[in-house]
Each structure stands twice: as structure tokens, then as C-alpha cells.
Amino acid sequence: MAFTLPANKPQVPKDTPRNFFIYGETMSGKSYLANEFLNPIVLNTDGNAEANTVPSIQLINEKDDKGRITNSVIKQLGDILLALQTQKHSYETVVIDVIDDVIEMIKIAVCDELTPVGKPRLKSLSEIPYGKGYDFFNQAITELVIDLKALPMNVIYISRQVSEYDDNGNATKDKPSLKDKYVNLINGNSDLMIHTEKLGNNYNREVDRKRKTYYADQVDDKAILKILATIRGAVEPAKGKLAPKKEAAKTTKPAKTEKTKEAPKKEVDSDDELF
DSSP states (O other), rough: OOOOOOOOOOOOOOOOOOOEEEESSSSSSSSHHHHSSSEEEEEEEEEEEOOOSSSSEOOOEEEEETOOEEEHHHHHHHHHHHHHHHOOOOEEEEEETTTTHHHHHHHHHHHHHHHTTTTOOSGGGSGGGGGHHHHHHHHHHHHHHHHHHHSEHHHHHHEEEEEETTTTTEEEEHHHHEOHHHHHHTTTSEEEOOOOOETTTTTEEEEEEEOOOGGGGGGHHHHHHHHHHBTTTTBBOOOOOOOOOOOOOOOOOOOOOOOOSSSOOOOOGGGGGGG
16 A cells, blocks of 8 residues: 655644653652543552552562562563553553552562572672673663553553752752652653642642643643643643734824815715725
């Protein structure tokens, strides 16, 4: 079939953010915000998958009686993502809650997998010679992020929060508890980084970082637009066309007419009568 070029005409941009990184303190509304997205499935690490009001899958490195991993988080995530890619389903959003734990479990799984048979399980990637452990670990993390982004779904990463303090013990900055290098990897593949916090009886949602500016008239998913409207700094008013400037009303004096010798008595009521 021959390739067909698109019509050469202006089009309205469709620009809906699909990838989100949410962080905040415990009970600050992170999971609540994530569950507002349509038809979510949660990949949970907190051990309370059955307590969720939406479908959830518990992520855990399953072990045998000797403490060796028999079903790793790496394999589980691979199976889940493959199912989301290939099986018919009605899910529209996948939530990783929390990404901090997932990364640590992947690290443990890599150490277990690369431990020689009959030896005590390695405790850190640095114990694996020739940097092989770091290579496996980085590949697993990068593959997870890329595969999630490739899904035709909304993707939400949830992280906990830590605070930085000055010399006087005063909190100066709130940030994700995830290490900066992982924040950069995940945030680099996200559209919006959102901070949640509880202020008294109220909850606040605010954009910390964003890939670009999103405009209301360019977000073609109205369900997401409704959620973005609850997050400070997430979306700007419709860009649209600028309204033409109103010209100031001018008062003009009627032109003076010179008297002619004929001095016609008939008055002119409209321009049409001049022709």
C-alpha cells in the first residue's frame, strides 16, 4: 500500500501528558491522586494490595526455605508488562506504588541471580566482579522505565518524601526519597513531577517540574484535563487565538461642506444615494 502524506493544513495540537511522577509524605494523598485516573491497576509494594479499592498486584521477591529467590520482581514485572501489552483488558492506568521499593527489590534480585551456586547470597552489587552487577541492575531499571512508557496507558510512579535540613535543623527542601540518579531517569521519562502535601485538613497538589507547558485546549483527554485542573501549575488556560484589540471609539466632527451656488435642497440620507 502506497504511503499517503498528511493533508497540508493547520491542525490543533493534541498534547495530553501521560507519564507522572508523584511524591509526598505518608498520607499526603499520593495514592488517592493516582487512583483518580481512569481504570488503574496498582503494582503495590506496601503489602496491602488487598486493602486497595482498585485492582492491585503485590510485588515481592518470592523465596524458598533457604532464602534464595525463586520468583523475582524482575520476572514478575516482565510478565505483567507483557500481559498489559498483549492481552485484551480495560485498564487505562498503571501505578507503581512505590518505585523506591521496586528499585531496591530489583537490586536484591540481581545480587541473588549473580550469586555463585552454593555460596551465600551477595549483599551488594559491588561484590559482583567486573561491574557485571551494576550492568544488570541498570539494564533492568532502564528496561522497566522504557517498557512502561511504551504502553498505550497512563503511567504513574509514586515515591516517598525526605527533607533536607540546614545547620540549624530547619527543613529547607522537600524532595523524593528516591536517589537523585533514579529520579533523573524516571523524571526524564515523565511529563509532570507532582508534589502532594497535607496542610491541616486540606490537601495540596503542586507541579514541581514539568517537561513543557500544557494548555487546556490541547489536552484531548477530558478525564485527565479534569484531574490536571486540581493540580496547581499543571495546565494553563486555553491558548486559542488572541482576541482582536478593540479600537477606541473615535468622535469625529462632521465634515464641513462648502456652500455651492446650486445649493440643492435634497438631503443625502445614505452613501447608496451617491451612486
